[in-house]
Amino acid sequence: MRQGTNIWGGVYDTRHQVTTELGSRSRGFVWFFSFLAWYSDVKKNAEPMILLLDEPGLTLHAKAQYDLLRYFETELKGAHQLIYSTHSPFMIDAEHFERVRIVQDKSIDAELGSESEAEGTRVLEDVFAASADSLFPLQGALGYELHQTLFVGPYSLVVEGAADLLFLQAMSAILQEDKRTGLDPRWTITPVGGSAKVPTFVALLGSQKQMVIATLIDNQSADQQKIEGLYREKLLKKANVLTFADFTKTSEADIEDMFGAEFYVGLVNAEFAAQLGGEIDVKALKSKEPRILQRLEKYFAEHPMKEGVFSHYRPARYFSENSKKQASKLPKEAKDRFEAAFKKLNALIT
Structure with a gap:
């Protein structure tokens, strides 16, 4: 520090309009800045190099690690050979x-005195030869990629x-x-397993750029605050x-209410025929709850099934498997409601 020229760098934050010393920033930021500064100097020589990096970006945020990976791909590819752990x-x-090679210390999992103990560290190209612990980062990367591409669409x-x-x-x-009008095939329908999980799932998906996310969910008075x-x-x-x-x-409605009470009770009668001991008359659902599922739950509390319990999934499965036969029985109002919903959703596609 007592010789040559010293440069004291500051980082100006345009959002908060404040300058901080480089050394006071996070370790990840300092590492990223230092690497870019060093590599910009290397580029001046225009000589091919082999770069050996140990745990690059270890202190960076996951999203910043992705940015670093993208930087490697765009800036280093074709100019230098990069190898990093x-x-x-x-x-x-x-x-x-x-491109991935798995580095594994064979002696860790080997029994004392066995031949594997003497093998030491090996670089493996075959994933079948690697242990579960060594495969874990690869599994994590693959799982993240599947989440982005297979289960979730644009x-x-x-x-x-x-x-x-x-x-x-x-x-x-x-x-x-x-x-x-049906639902545009570009929509990927993602069930999340309950209304309580909808905000969390939307928050996770919402971090992905260039995605259009919408919800079509039940409306109950207890869930009104979550919906709003x-x-x-600003999640959606x-x-x-x-x-x-x-x-x-x-005021309240589930997807079952889109069909109308009489039609949906018909689905329940068809699916649970062997367990009911007689068809349910929609007029027997005397409770004043706004949702048909609430009325059915009260009915089954007073008139239990011969065996098993009511599940709202089973009428949905029955309708899906017999949709061609059920189509002619559908009330016009039900078709109008679903078509209106599909039109509104399709209009969100840019």
């Missing part, structure tokens, strides 16, 4: 798994459960058979938060 799944390029429709998925797919097919929170907390635009009550024009 990592334990982070975010530093593994999921588009180029063929247009993701979040629903509460599998019953909603079956009903929506079947109704879309029925409407298209009638030359009416989706757009109040208000136009992207749809509930079934928007189309039934009632």
Whole structure:
């Protein structure tokens, strides 16, 4: 520090309009800045090099590790040979798994005195030869890539459960058979397993750029704050938060209410025929709850089934498997409600 020229760097934050010393920033930021400064000097020589990096970006945030990986791919590829070690799944390029080599110390898992104990550290290309611990970063990278590409598309429709998925797919097919508007096939329907999980799932998906996310969920008085929170907390635009009550024009509604009480009770009678001991008359559902599922639950509390319990998934499965036969029985109002929902969702696709 007492010789040559010393440069004291500062980082200006345009958002907060404040300058801080480089040394006061996070270790990850300092590492990234130092690497870019060093590499910019290396580029001046325009000589091919072999870069050996040990755990690059270890102190960086996961998203920043992805940025570093992208920097390696765009700036170093074709100019230098890069070899680096990592334990982070975010530093593994999921588009180029063929580049990955697994480094494993064979002696760790070997029994004392065995031949494997003397093998020491090996660089493996064959994943079948690697242990579960050595494969873990690779599995993490693969799992993240599958989440981004297989289960989630550029247009993701979040629903509460599998019953909603079956009903929506079947109704879309029925409407298209009638030359009416079905759900655009570009939508990926993602059931999340309950209304309580919808905000969390939307928050996770919302971090992905260039994604259009919408919800079509039940509307219950107990969940009203969660539903409003989706757009109040700016997780989604208000136009992207749809509930079934928007189309039934009632205070509360599940997807089952889109069909009308009489038709849905018919599905319940058909699916649970062997367990009911007689068909349920919709007039017997005397309770005043706004949702048909609430009325059925009260009915079954007073008139239990011969065996088993009521599950709202089973009528959805029955409808999906017998949709062609059920199409002719569907009330016009049910088709109108679903078509209105599909039109509103399709309009969100850019």
